[in-house]
Amino acid sequence: MRHYPFSAVVGSDDMRLALVLTTISPAIGGVLVRGEKGTAKSTTVRALAELLPAQQVVAGCRFGCDPAAIDNACPDGPHDVTDVTTTRPARLVELPVGATEDRVIGSLDLEQALGAGRVRYEPGLLADANRGLLYVDEVNLLHDHLVDLLLDAAAMGRNTVERDGVSISHAARIVLVGTMNPEEGELRPQLLDRFGLTVEVAAPRNPALRAEVVRRRLAYDLDPDGFAARYDEAQEATRTRLAEARELLDGVVLGERALLKIAEICAAFEVDGMRADIVTARAAAAHAAWNGRDRVVKDDLRAAARLALPHRRRRNPFDAPGLDEDLLERLLNDLDDDPDQPDPDPTPTPDDPKDPDHPQPPASPDDPSGRDEQEGQGQPSGPQETPEPGHQDRTDADDADTDAIDTGTAPRLALAAAGKPYRTRRLEARGVGTGDAGRRSRAITTQGRTVGAGLEGRTLHLPATIRAAAPYQAARGRSTGKLRLAAGDLRRTVSEGRESNLVLLVVDASGSMAARRRMEAVKTAVLSLLLDAYQRRDKIGLITFRGAEATLALPPTSSVDTAARRLDELPAGGRTPLAEGLAMAAEVLRRERIRDPRRRPLLVVVTDGRATAGAEALPRATRVAGHLASYDAVVVDCETGRFRLGLAAGLAATMGADLVGLGEIGRDEVSAAGRTIVDTVKDRLSTDPRRKAA
Structure with a gap:
């Protein structure tokens, strides 16, 4: 049965272009395709392999050595020009999420090495994919150290195994293609940067396009061979165009003005390092070759920047990848269609902003017109908010530390914004586990x-x-x-x-938490815990409770940026259904224990310990808390003020949990408190008359 044809894919133009460019120039470094489920990511990648030309390989070589470029270090070598050659189709090797390191990079036969004194190397998937495509579906679910190995091999073109005193190296010239659904978790920014190009895909919203997608898929499922045959002519045209672009690539000229513009664009978007500049230059050259040009022009720079820069602008896991298209167009506006054509003015002045020898800085994205900073200085740029009659700023003393009272009207809900996250102390499960x-x-x-x-x-x-x-x-x-x-x-x-653990956050969003602007501090602390969980490779779940019920705001996932968005939209107000929140936590933990028994959970309850919703609210909450005593847990006490009820401490005792104050979550705050205690002790010792006499 033939694969779905590449030419029959509807829409997803950016994804197809990115795959084509990295096929023309493997030095770009591969493609990461991000998108929601059901957007033909896997179908398109598998279809690409049929467009690649057949390869000449040395017969019997397990590493697919190219007879035109003999690898003298090949473990199956030495090869020479007299070796028999054969032809094989270009390979598409798929790496499953559950693959082990030995299966990826290969392994040594230890019985042969120790018993017979012979080194026998069993090739892995990197050897199988040499000179072909290595496809990793759900790459964000792959272990980080395996992703590192793949990206290193793709960048270096070789795979080296150093293990048990034996060193083996072989060629691994691969085009790495990864696909992922962002809802299931993000890749670390360091790993994102190693992918040359990235593209976002989504299902079309146009009903006609959606209908065409369904029509073609149903036709393919009924008769795969017949459907593919209808696209043979388009497939052959694409295959020929790819081959011609590969031949043309080495002759594509990247002029000085185009190269300077690439550097200007990367600097304007504040990307880290120089990899973005290099990848953009390579992608622009590949785009020019794909369009049959021997020189990089403005359209090539635009296409390359749109694919090479968005994922490199992420500074923390809560930033969404993206590119300011308006800023990109402003940066390209001063270029002609061919940036390296001679300037029509033969005698540019040094002050001329179009003088290539005196490049001007790009306009600020906040001031696209380039107006003088003094113009309108001191004047607001937008409409000003006028306070309502009778309005006055609320102070901490104005807020009551009580829940909303049922008065027949809806309780007032507050929507507080989280502050800047900080480094937190490490909260961990007790004992020794066996998880990932x-x-x-x-x-x-x-x-x-x-x-x-x-x-x-x-x-x-x-x-x-x-x-x-x-x-x-x-x-x-x-x-x-x-x-x-x-x-x-x-x-x-x-x-x-x-x-890594499952960190389940249970956050009190009732009226007592909204009092005294406490919710802002709570959201900041929870956001900091989310960032900490991301850095420690944890799964995250988020439960909130207020009014009369609890809500599973985020089922356990690796996508901390989704949790941050749900947290930001969380209002506060109403009564405190503590029992309902704890009961939902118990149910989520029960389900996750069945789903992933090796991953230990860590329950983090953020509350002041009050329970006011329903009859016998506090006794019910105490009974439910007792059922959670078998789980490792931390209670973050949010109660503030001079007079405290100490309900969170009682809740922690019932759950067998550690008790941490809201102000003690931050590592810096803990260190500062410890330094204060040490300094106080030192001062007392220095003023002790008995110590002076001694």
Whole structure:
């Protein structure tokens, strides 16, 4: 059965262009396709492989060596020009999310290495994908260290295995293509930057286009071969155009003015490092070749910047990727269609803003007209808000620390904005877990310090292996010579490191939390905890409760930016249904334990401990809290003021949870408090007369 044709894909022009450009110039560094589910991401990537030309390879080489460019370091070598060659189709290798490191980079046959003294290397997926496409669906769900390996191999063009005292290296010239759904979590900015191009895809909103997508898909499902045959002519035209663009690429000229404009654009968008400039230049050259030009022009710069820069503008996980199209057009406005044509004015003056030898800084995005800063100085640029009659600023003393009272009218809801997040102290689960590698709680993982030996692990534990094999040497007929090993003798290192957890945040959004502007501090603290969870590779869940019910604002996910948006939209007001919030937390934790039993949960309840919704609100909350005693938990006490009820402390005691004050969440605040205590003790000791006499 033939794949869905690349030429039959409806819409998704940016995605198809990005895939074409990185196929023309693999040095661009691959493509990351971000989009909602059901947008033909996987279909389009798989269809691209059929457009690639067949390859000549050395017969019998497991690494697909090119006979025209012999790899002298090939583990199956040495090869020479007399070797038999064969032809194979261009490869598309798919990497599953659950792949292990050994399956990706390859592994050594340890029985052969230790028993027979021979090094035998079993190639991995990187070897299979050499000179082809390596496709990673849901790349954001892949372990970070595997993503690092893939990106390093794509950038260097080689895969090197350094393990157990043996070094193996082979060619891995791959075009890396990753797809992801942002709702399931983001990649770290460092990893995003390593992808050359990125593109956002979404389902079309035009009913006619949607109908055409359905029509073509149904036709393909009924007769895949017949449907693909109808696009053979378009497929061949695209295949020919790709081959011609590859031939033309090395001759494309990137002139000085075009190169300067690329640097100007990257500087204006404040991207970090120089990778953006390099990728934009390569993509612009590939775009010119794709359009049959031998020189980079304005349209090439525009297309390259739109694909190479959006994902490099993210500074923290709460920033959404994107590009200011208006700013890009303003930066390109002073260019002709061909930026390297001679200037029509043969004698430009140094003050001429079009003089290429005296480039001018781009206009500020806040002042596109380039007006003098003094113009209108001191005058507001927009309409001013006029306070309503009788309005006055509220102070902390004006707010009552009470819940809304049922008066027959809807309670007043406050929508507070979170402040700037800060570094938090590490909240962690007790004991030692066995979850996936992360940065929060202690666990037996594949990375960390060696604490023992066992049958499972990442690397060989040689002393334990020898001890396991030693008692059986006589029975295996060994009198002298090499150690005789069996598969059951191999022992692996057991490492203790850190694991990622499920951090379930349960946030009180009732009227008592809105009092004294407390909700702003609460949202800032929760936002800081979200940032901390992102950095520690945790899954995040968010439950809020107010009025008469609790709401699962965000089911457990890795997408902390989605949690931040839900938090920002969270209003405060009404009564406090504490029991309902804790009951929903218990249900979410129960479901997640069934779904992922190895991932330990950490429950974080942000509340002042009050319960006012419904009959016997506080006793009900106490009973539900008792059911959560089996989970590791932290209660963040939000109660402030001189007179405190201490209800959060009682809740923490019932749950067997740690109690942390709202002001103690920040690491800096904790350090400052510790320094104050130390300084106080030092002052007392320095003024103690008994210490002076001594």
